[in-house]
Amino acid sequence: MESTDNWVIETDGLSKSYNGTQALKSLDLKVAKNSIFGFLGPNGAGKTTTIKLLLGLTRPSSGGGRVCGKDIVHDSLEVRKGVGYLAQNPRYYEHLTARETLRFRAGFFYRGPKSEIENRVSETLKLVGLDDKADRPIRGFSGGELQRLGIAQAQINYPDLLILDEPAASLDPQGRRDVLEVMARLRKHTSIFYCTHILDDVQQVSDTVAILNHGQLIAQAPLQELLVGSDGIIYTLVLEGDTSAAYKRISSLPWVSNISAQSKQDQTTWEVAVTDEAVAKTDLLKMVICDEHLTVIEFGRHKHELEEVFLSIVEGGQNAKH
Amino acid sequence: MPSTNPLQPVMEHGWICGFRNMVRKENSLWWSTRKWWVQSLVWLFILNGFIALILWIIPALDKSPSVPASTELLQVFVTTLEGGFAMIGVMVLAQGLVVNEKKFGTAAWIMSNPVSRSSFILSKLVGNGWGIFIIVVLLQSLVCYFQLSLKAHFLPNPVPFILGIALVCLHMLFYLTLGIMLGTLFNSTGPVVGISIGLFIGLTILSQVLAGIAPWLAGILPDRITQLAGIVTAGQALPAAWPIPVSIAVILSVIFILIAIFRFGREEF
Numbered sequence: 001m002e003s004t005d006n007w008v009i010e011t012d013g014l015s016k017s018y019n020g021t022q023a024l025k026s027l028d029l030k031v032a033k034n035s036i037f038g039f040l041g042p043n044g045a046g047k048t049t050t051i052k053l054l055l056g057l058t059r060p061s062s063g064g065g066r067v068c069g070k071d072i073v074h075d076s077l078e079v080r081k082g083v084g085y086l087a088q089n090p091r092y093y094e095h096l097t098a099r100e101t102l103r104f105r106a107g108f109f110y111r112g113p114k115s116e117i118e119n120r121v122s123e124t125l126k127l128v129g130l131d132d133k134a135d136r137p138i139r140g141f142s143g144g145e146l147q148r149l150g151i152a153q154a155q156i157n158y159p160d161l162l163i164l165d166e167p168a169a170s171l172d173p174q175g176r177r178d179v180l181e182v183m184a185r186l187r188k189h190t191s192i193f194y195c196t197h198i199l200d201d202v203q204q205v206s207d208t209v210a211i212l213n214h215g216q217l218i219a220q221a222p223l224q225e226l227l228v229g230s231d232g233i234i235y236t237l238v239l240e241g242d243t244s245a246a247y248k249r250i251s252s253l254p255w256v257s258n259i260s261a262q263s264k265q266d267q268t269t270w271e272v273a274v275t276d277e278a279v280a281k282t283d284l285l286k287m288v289i290c291d292e293h294l295t296v297i298e299f300g301r302h303k304h305e306l307e308e309v310f311l312s313i314v315e316g317g318q319n320a321k322h
Numbered sequence: 323m324p325s326t327n328p329l330q331p332v333m334e335h336g337w338i339c340g341f342r343n344m345v346r347k348e349n350s351l352w353w354s355t356r357k358w359w360v361q362s363l364v365w366l367f368i369l370n371g372f373i374a375l376i377l378w379i380i381p382a383l384d385k386s387p388s389v390p391a392s393t394e395l396l397q398v399f400v401t402t403l404e405g406g407f408a409m410i411g412v413m414v415l416a417q418g419l420v421v422n423e424k425k426f427g428t429a430a431w432i433m434s435n436p437v438s439r440s441s442f443i444l445s446k447l448v449g450n451g452w453g454i455f456i457i458v459v460l461l462q463s464l465v466c467y468f469q470l471s472l473k474a475h476f477l478p479n480p481v482p483f484i485l486g487i488a489l490v491c492l493h494m495l496f497y498l499t500l501g502i503m504l505g506t507l508f509n510s511t512g513p514v515v516g517i518s519i520g521l522f523i524g525l526t527i528l529s530q531v532l533a534g535i536a537p538w539l540a541g542i543l544p545d546r547i548t549q550l551a552g553i554v555t556a557g558q559a560l561p562a563a564w565p566i567p568v569s570i571a572v573i574l575s576v577i578f579i580l581i582a583i584f585r586f587g588r589e590e591f
Contacts, residue, residue, distance in 0.1 A: 055434050058590040077339050077436050081331075085434040091427030093347075095355055107343035108435045112329035120329070 005069070008033045008161045008191040009054065013063030016049050023049045025215040026063060031208070036183065036192045038206035038223070040199070040310060046215040047195035048088055051165050055085055068160050081109065084154030084190075088165040090146060094139035098130050098149050101138065102156050109157040120156065128152040128182050144175030151182050155190075162186065164194035168201050180205055199306045203227075209306075213314050227303040232257075233277045235284055237270045238298035246291045253287070255279050271302060332436075340437030341445060348449020352457075361457045365411070369403045369462045370469065377473045392470045392478045393556055399466050400486040400555045405493065405548035408458050412494045413518035415454065416501025417511040419446045420586070424509060430591035439587040446502050447579060454498065455491060463487050479557070486555030489568070493547040496571045497522065499578035506585040538563075544571040 009031035016024040024046040031037045041047050052058040054067050056076030064071065070078045092101050102121040110117060125131045128148040133141070141149065147167060154162055167183065168176040176198070183192060183205055196202060202209055203223070210220040219226065239246075243261070247270075251259050255276040262269045274280035285299050334340060352358055373395065390398075420443075423429035432442060463483070471477050497518055504514040525545035532540035540546065546567040553560055 052591065057430060057433055077335070077438060080434060080436045083434075087427075087431060087434070089427065091431055093428060095351075104343070104347055105435060107332075107346065108340050108437065109332055110329040111332055116329050 006032060007066075008035075009037075009065065009067055009193060011050075011054075011063065011065035014050070014053060014060055014065050015062045016046075016053060016058065017061045023215050024053070027212075027215075027217055029065075029210060029217060029220070031191065031193055033191050034187075035208050036187050036206050037194070038202035038209040039193060039195045039212065040197065040202060040209055041195075041212035042197060042314060045212040047212055048165055049215075050212070051085070051163055051193075051195060054163065055080060055083065081157075082160045084157060084159035084162045086147075086150040086154045086162075086164045086167055088169065088195075090150040092138055092146075092149070092153070095137060097135050097137055098125060098141075098152070099134040101149065102153055105153045106156050124152045124156050127155065127185065129178065144171050144178065147171060147175065147179055148182065151179065151186075155186060159190055162190050162192045162194075164192065166196055167194055168196065168198055176201065199310055203306045211310060211313055219313050223306075226309055227306060233274050233280065234302035235272045235274060235280060236298065236300060236302045237272065237285075237288060237296060239268045239270065239288070239294050240266055240297055241291075241294040243268045243270075243294060246288055246294055249291075250284070250287060267297065334436075337438050337440040339441055340435060341441035344432075344437060344441050344445030345449050348445050349452065352449070352453035358453075358457060361453075362461060365408065365458050365462050366465065368407055368411075369399070370465045372403060373399060373466050373469055377469055392474045395470060396466070396478065396483050396486070397552050397555045399463075400483070400490055401548050401552040404459065404462070404487065404490045405551060408462075409490075409494060409497060409522060409548075410519060411458060412454055412497050413501055413515055413522065415450065416498050416518070417505070417515040419450060419502055420505030420582075421508060421511050421514060424505075424589070429589075433591055439589070440583045443502060443506070443579065443582045443586050447499065451495065451498055454494065459487060459491055459494070482555050482557045486551040489547050489551035489554065492568065492571055493544065493551070496544050496547075496575050496578075499575040499582070503578040503582040503585070506582045506589070542566045542570055544574065547571055 007030050009029060011027050011029045014024060014027040014029075015022065027046075027050060029050075039047050039050070049058070053060050054065065054072055056072060056079060060073065064073055066072065067079045068082045070082070072079055093104075096104065099121055102124055103117065106117055106120060110120075122131065122134070125134045128151050130145065130148055130152060133145060138146070138149065151162075151164070151167065154164070164183070168179045171179060180201055183194070186192065187205075206223050208220070208222050209226060211218050247259065247261065250256055250270075250272065255274050256272060257275050258273040260271045260273075272280075272284065274284070285296065288294060288299075289296055332343075334342065352361075376390065376395065376398075420429075423432070429442070433439070467478070467480065467483065500521070501514055501518055504517055508514055522545075525543055529540040529543050529545045529549075532543075541561070541563050544567055550560060550564055550567065
């Protein structure tokens with residue numbers, strides 16, 4: 001049995017219903033420490049409900065959980081002492097400046113010399129690139145600036161866990177890139193649990209993902225495992241030139257179980273299913289490249305795009321957990 | 323992140339967790355924004371403007387040297403101005419304290435921090451109670467007393483005035499706690515201010531009606547406190563039953579706050 005010390009979030013049958021409608025159905029989730037955990041699902045899947053339950057903003061109908069080892073129902077205040085949270089549509093006091101907002105939030109966690117608190121505030125503003133707008137009232141902030149302020153306020157207490165609800169939603173590409181960069185910078189300091197439906201972002205920064213649909217957890221796995229898929233070991237080759245001789249040679253190999261070929265313009269794409277990954281890794285490319293009539297444009301282990309995996313799981317009704 | 327620094331973790335736990343920082347925030351809304359001087363000017367105009375009208379402007383226009391006695395004017399200030407206009411002002415100020423935070427989403431943000439629900443409610447009471455006391459009561463009372471002293475060329479006995487103002491403060495506390503409680507029960511400001519003002523007017527009418535048929539009942543209503551404030555300001559002896567409406571107002575204020583904490587504790591964000 002794995003120690004609870006390894007997990008920053010653990011839930012056990014966590015459920016929530018609103019007026020008889022089940023928003024979250026018996027969620028069993030484990031989030032490892034020091035991971036960037038992407039929590040995916042279509043709108044209304046129950047992602048925000050899960051976050052609110054973890055933070056004590058709402059109470060579970062049944063089940064429970066622990067965040068940083070603290071019970072989410074009975075030790076909610078202690079949970080919030082170790083967590084930083086960015087809401088989906090964050091709202092702050094608009095008359096305050098970014099610096100005052102951080103100072104206010106820091107006041108819930110620390111006391112000590114004013115200069116030290118100011119140093120921490122300035123350091124956090126710099127981390128999210130808001131140092132030049134620190135003394136402007138929030139009411140004039142753009143969506144991207146508000147989102148960065150949201151991350152800054154969540155990070156001001158150096159939390160063990162950052163919970164971010166759609167951190168890059170409603171941002172333009174540049175804003176999204178900035179937010180992802182900030183998340184990547186923070187990963188060495190804290191665990192990050194974040195909800196999103198922007199799959200590109202997940203693929204860029206996450207190491208583990210879970211997929212929620214209709215309030216139910218339908219997949220949870222390391223990202224790489226999910227992208228490789230469950231349809232065997234497949235290598236993809238993109239070739240130029242006459243492939244017929246190479247095709248015969250490769251398909252006769254004992255560790256090759258199937259080759260599917262598709263031609264498009266001057267290029268042919270092979271998907272080579274193999275039974276021995278180690279041999280395929282060392283020999284497959286060599287055996288193709290030795291054909292002087294062929295040029296290898298691309299070679300690698302086949303990976304699905306996350307979007308492909310997500311849609312196949314969510315739409316295909318695949319209920320088995322990975 | 324840096325592990326050695328002179329910052330110490332805040333050691334608040336349980337029902338009081340986050341209280342100090344929340345009170346600081348509520349205070350800053352009064353004292354670090356333009357609210358303090360806007361409110362000061364508004365109440366100076368309404369309350370002391372009325373006193374100035376009677377003391378200086380009307381006599382000057384009428385060319386008449388006669389003005390009401392200082393005691394009489396202090397009574398008007400305590401019962402009609404502080405006990406009437408300012409009381410309605412308290413209700414208006416209290417209407418959005420909780421509702422606006424729920425409506426705009428800032429309450430959800432606050433509650434994602436280590437802040438207990440009771441600290442949130444109590445900070446509203448303490449921060450705003452203090453702001454109202456300083457600006458609406460203390461400052462205006464001092465200016466009123468100064469105006470009267472200037473006109474009368476002597477200092478009226480301040481003790482009855484202070485006692486009268488203290489009773490009005492209790493009455494204000496009653497309506498402030500009522501407004502906070504209603505804010506936890508409703509999601510818009512309309513019912514909060516409507517019920518408060520309705521109760522204030524209703525109790526005033528009811529105490530007048532009851533005065534003829536059941537005076538003992540009229541004497542225990544919270545509305546009676548302002549009348550008691552008028553009596554004590556005039557330097558007269560309080561009726562023997564004075565502790566009853568005072569106790570009832572205190573008890574109801576405590577009950578309102580307990581209900582507010584209970585209801586806000588069950589709020590889901």
